[in-house]
Amino acid sequence: MAAIVEAVNLKKTYLLGKVPVEALRGVNLKVEHGDFLAILGPSGSGKSTLLNLIGALDKPTEGKMLIENVDISTLNDNQLADLRRRIGFVFQFFNLIPRFTARENVELSMSIADMSKAERKKHAEDLLETVGLKERMNHKPTELSGGEQQRVAIARALANNPRFLLMDEPTGNIDSKTANEIIGLIKRLNEEKGVTIIMVTHDQHLATQAKRTVQMFDGIITGEIVN
Amino acid sequence: MKTGDVFSYSFSAIKLRKLRAGLTTLGVVIGIAAIVALLSITQGLQDTISAQLQKGFATDTLIVSTGRGFGIGAMGGVGGINSGFKLFVNDTQTINKIDNVTMSTAIIERFGSIKLGETVWNTTIMGVDFAKYASIYSSTFVAESGVIPQSPDNETIVIGKRVSDPWKNNTLLFNISDTVEIIWLNATARPQKNENYTGHIEGVLKEIGGFGIVGPSDFYIYIPISQAQKFFGTDECDMIIVKLNSDNKAVINSVSKAIKEAFSNQASVTSATAVLDILSSVISTVQLFLAGIAAISLLVAGIGIMNIMIVSLIERTREIGILKALGMKSRTVLLIFLSEAAIIGLLGAAIGIGSGWVLANMVAILFSGRGAFTQLQGDQAAAAGGMTITPVLTPTVLLGALVFGIGVSIIFALYPAWRASKLKPVDALRYE
Numbered sequence: 001m002a003a004i005v006e007a008v009n010l011k012k013t014y015l016l017g018k019v020p021v022e023a024l025r026g027v028n029l030k031v032e033h034g035d036f037l038a039i040l041g042p043s044g045s046g047k048s049t050l051l052n053l054i055g056a057l058d059k060p061t062e063g064k065m066l067i068e069n070v071d072i073s074t075l076n077d078n079q080l081a082d083l084r085r086r087i088g089f090v091f092q093f094f095n096l097i098p099r100f101t102a103r104e105n106v107e108l109s110m111s112i113a114d115m116s117k118a119e120r121k122k123h124a125e126d127l128l129e130t131v132g133l134k135e136r137m138n139h140k141p142t143e144l145s146g147g148e149q150q151r152v153a154i155a156r157a158l159a160n161n162p163r164f165l166l167m168d169e170p171t172g173n174i175d176s177k178t179a180n181e182i183i184g185l186i187k188r189l190n191e192e193k194g195v196t197i198i199m200v201t202h203d204q205h206l207a208t209q210a211k212r213t214v215q216m217f218d219g220i221i222t223g224e225i226v227n
Numbered sequence: 228m229k230t231g232d233v234f235s236y237s238f239s240a241i242k243l244r245k246l247r248a249g250l251t252t253l254g255v256v257i258g259i260a261a262i263v264a265l266l267s268i269t270q271g272l273q274d275t276i277s278a279q280l281q282k283g284f285a286t287d288t289l290i291v292s293t294g295r296g297f298g299i300g301a302m303g304g305v306g307g308i309n310s311g312f313k314l315f316v317n318d319t320q321t322i323n324k325i326d327n328v329t330m331s332t333a334i335i336e337r338f339g340s341i342k343l344g345e346t347v348w349n350t351t352i353m354g355v356d357f358a359k360y361a362s363i364y365s366s367t368f369v370a371e372s373g374v375i376p377q378s379p380d381n382e383t384i385v386i387g388k389r390v391s392d393p394w395k396n397n398t399l400l401f402n403i404s405d406t407v408e409i410i411w412l413n414a415t416a417r418p419q420k421n422e423n424y425t426g427h428i429e430g431v432l433k434e435i436g437g438f439g440i441v442g443p444s445d446f447y448i449y450i451p452i453s454q455a456q457k458f459f460g461t462d463e464c465d466m467i468i469v470k471l472n473s474d475n476k477a478v479i480n481s482v483s484k485a486i487k488e489a490f491s492n493q494a495s496v497t498s499a500t501a502v503l504d505i506l507s508s509v510i511s512t513v514q515l516f517l518a519g520i521a522a523i524s525l526l527v528a529g530i531g532i533m534n535i536m537i538v539s540l541i542e543r544t545r546e547i548g549i550l551k552a553l554g555m556k557s558r559t560v561l562l563i564f565l566s567e568a569a570i571i572g573l574l575g576a577a578i579g580i581g582s583g584w585v586l587a588n589m590v591a592i593l594f595s596g597r598g599a600f601t602q603l604q605g606d607q608a609a610a611a612g613g614m615t616i617t618p619v620l621t622p623t624v625l626l627g628a629l630v631f632g633i634g635v636s637i638i639f640a641l642y643p644a645w646r647a648s649k650l651k652p653v654d655a656l657r658y659e
Contacts, residue, residue: 057552058653078556084652085554095549095656099243111232112555160554 004068004163004196005031005054011062012049023049025219026063031164036190036197038207041216048168050216051200055166056083068163085113088157092169094149096141102128102152103137109159127155131185147178154185164196165189171206183209228559237566240543248571251528251535255575256582258525259632263583263625265521267618268590269514275616276506279436286499287474288363291322291331291486292466294495312493316456316464325485327471327478332359333464335455339411341390341448342423346400350390351447352411354455354464357385360443363470368443371433373403381454382426384409388434389445403428409450411459424458426450476500525631528575529639532568536643540564547647548655561648568640569633576632580625587618 012024023046031037041047052058053065056072065072067083075083089095096105106124115123128137131151141149150170157165170186171179187209189195199210207213208227215223228236241248293312316333323331335354340347358377361368368375375385384407391401401407410423435445443449456462469486471478483496540547547560594616 052653055552057656058651078558081551081554081556083554084552087554089552091656095545095552097546097549099239108236108550109553111236112228112550112553112559114229156553 002069003030003032003066004035005029005198006066006069007050007053007063008066009063010050010053010060010065012046012053012058013061014049022219024053024060027216027219027221029214029221031196031198033196034190034194036187036211037199038210038213039198039200039216040202040204040207040213042202044218045216046219047200047202047216051166051168051198054198055087055089056080085160086163088154088160088162088165090150090153090157090165090167090170092172094141094146094153094173096149096152096156098141101138101140102133102144102148102155105141105152106137106156106159109156113160115160123159124155127158128152130158131155145178146174147181150174150182151185154182154189158189158195162195164198167197167199169201169203170199171203172201179206228555228562233559233562234566234570237563237570240539240563241567241570244539247535251531252571252575252578254528254531255525255572255632255636256579258521258528258635259576259579259628260583260586261521261524262518262631263580263620263628264586264590264618265517266514266624266628267584267587267620268616269510269517270619270621270624271587271591271616273507273510273514274619276510277503280499280503280506287471288499289469289471289479289483289486290466290497291318291469291490292495292497294493312490313463314465314467314490314494315462316452317462318464318490319467321489322467322469322486325482325489327473327482329470329472330359330362331467331469332356332363333452333467334360335452335459335461335463336465337411337455337459339409341384341386341401342408342410343401343405347410348390348393348400351444352409352455353447353449354452354459355449356452357383357449360449360468363468364442367432367435369433370430373428373430375430379429379451381451381457382424383429383451383454384426385430385432385449386428387432387443387445387447387449390448391431401428401431403431409448409458413460422458474500522631525635529635532571532636533639533643536564536568536640537646539567540643540647543647544650544655544658547650548652548658551650551652552656557648560650561644564644564647565637565640568636568644572633572636573629575636576629579632580620580628583628584618584620587620591616591618 007027007029010024010027010029011022014021014023027046027050039047039050049058053060053072054067056067056075059073067087070083072080072083097108100108103121103124106127107120110120110123125134125137128134131154133148133151133155136144136148141152144152154165167186171182174182183206186197186199190197190211197210199206201207210227212224212226214221215225291314293314314333316335319331319333322328332355337352338349339352340349342348357375357379361375370385371388376383386401392399405428406425407428408423408425410421413420413422432443432445435443450458469482471482479498479500483498486496487494550560
């Protein structure tokens with residue numbers, strides 16, 4: 001099966017002031033359709049940098065980052081934006097727009113992708129039902145718990161039928177009981193709906209929930225475990 | 228993102244900071260209101276002056292004068308000032324020979340007074356040929372009561388409406404059939420002495436309005452030219468009104484030239500059109516100047532918009548990162564910021580036009596008692612000033628103010644919007 005995401009000898013160097021920092025030092029990775037991959041590593045291991053590259057938020061210094069066989073280095077700003085519409089982001093701090101209700105937050109993603117208003121409303125309601133938030137869809141983020149906010153974020157990530165979900169510490173900012181519910185939801189999405197998931201975490205327990213886990217340390221992948 | 232969605236997104240951002248957006252809008256409101264108020268007042272002033280001048284002026288007439296001591300001559304024509312040039316009553320014969328001239332009539336003008344019993348009223352005495360004068364100013368030199376005799380006897384007097392009824396309250400100081408004394412101070416006689424004669428009022432003119440600079444006036448009295456020659460003891464006239472067979476500009480110019488040549492380029496020839504043109508251009512300059520001052524306040528408002536947008540950009544860096552992560556294009560981010568400015572501009576311009584219009588009318592009421600809303604103390608003030616201003620909001624000013632308000636807002640938002648659109652998603656998302 002063709003890889004949705006493929007990193008080939010991926011390198012990324014930042015300038016921290018005047019000091020170059022090698023965040024990625026040659027990462028090779030392949031994610032196929034239906035996969036549920038956890039990227040596990042301590043902070044500073046380069047996993048967030050890798051996530052930014054997989055999400056087409058940044059470009060590599062060297063090597064290739066292929067999304068559906070397209071090298072993101074060859075894309076211009078507009079094409080990158082188009083590409084990002086096919087990627088569902090879930091952030092550690094939810095990153096919802098505070099002035100919008102749950103439903104409006106989910107709809108925002110769709111309106112960016114030019115979906116019509118009527119279509120949007122129906123689709124957003126369906127998605128919020130999927131994540132178990134139908135009753136609270138007219139609440140603003142401040143009126144929702146951390147777990148609920150992350151569910152909204154997951155619904156938003158699913159809004160444009162993405163090729164894969166890209167999650168950055170999805171349970172990092174919520175209590176453990178709620179975290180288990182979120183993990184359950186993510187697993188269900190992967191198993192029942194066949195959504196491909198790439199998740200970055202430093203949480204060993206969370207990583208074991210994925211189908212396979214790659215370990216990162218100091219800018220390279222140091223091992224892979226199939227759970 | 229669809230245009231409608233861009234606007235509703237921008238609107239939601241504006242709504243979030245109501246006070247801040249309100250104050251920013253206020254800046255635009257003040258700028259636009261100042262422009263609209265000033266332009267509509269000056270436009271009203273221009274219209275009033277034009278209308279009033281046209282009442283007294285006929286567009287197919289020229290005024291020939293010596294260019295001395297007579298305002299219009301100095302304004303419109305080039306004459307032999309201080310040259311000792313004199314115009315005589317019978318110079319009309321010379322003028323009548325010029326092509327395109329239908330007729331001409333001389334006027335002798337003196338300050339004097341009219342007296343009935345103990346009532347003495349200072350006024351301007353105009354010696355005119357009643358028949359010709361009435362024919363040239365057929366719409367204004369018309370009797371309201373009595374008649375304007377075609378071949379008057381020497382004692383005939385016709386008076387303006389404001390001489391008869393100075394306070395507009397039917398307290399008639401002088402009326403038809405009154406036998407009155409006409410008095411003139413002969414300053415050239417040694418010693419100076421009052422000349423006088425007794426005449427009878429045959430007609431009272433209907434109200435003209437306007438300034439009456441050249442044409443018939445509500446404030447003057449009229450006596451036959453032959454009587455004026457005798458009474459003032461002169462054949463010199465102050466001006467000659469020339470009626471043309473057309474108000475075409477070329478005709479006006481060629482006749483003006485011919486008249487000047489006939490009097491060795493010493494006579495001053497003024498056309499109503501020329502005076503109007505000069506006044507219009509003076510007012511336009513004033514208008515431009517005032518609008519320029521008002522525009523400065525709008526520029527200040529623009530800087531306010533820029534300032535606020537930059538603050539907003541910094542506050543919303545993370546939001547922009549989220550939008551970009553969700554796949555929003557840089558162009559759309561730019562449009563969102565610009566449409567926020569456009570909404571503020573539109574709102575500010577709309578409110579500004581409204582309040583500018585109200586302001587203009589309030590000023591007009593204070594100034595002349597004639598606004599679009601009401602006539603408060605109206606007529607007294609109008610009579611005192613002799614002029615009323617009704618503010619005029621032309622479609623050009625209306626549209627211009629709208630476009631200008633929105634335009635300035637957008638132009639000043641360009642830089643912050645561009646900066647927002649250029650934010651790198653990865654950096655913006657990391658922003659705390």
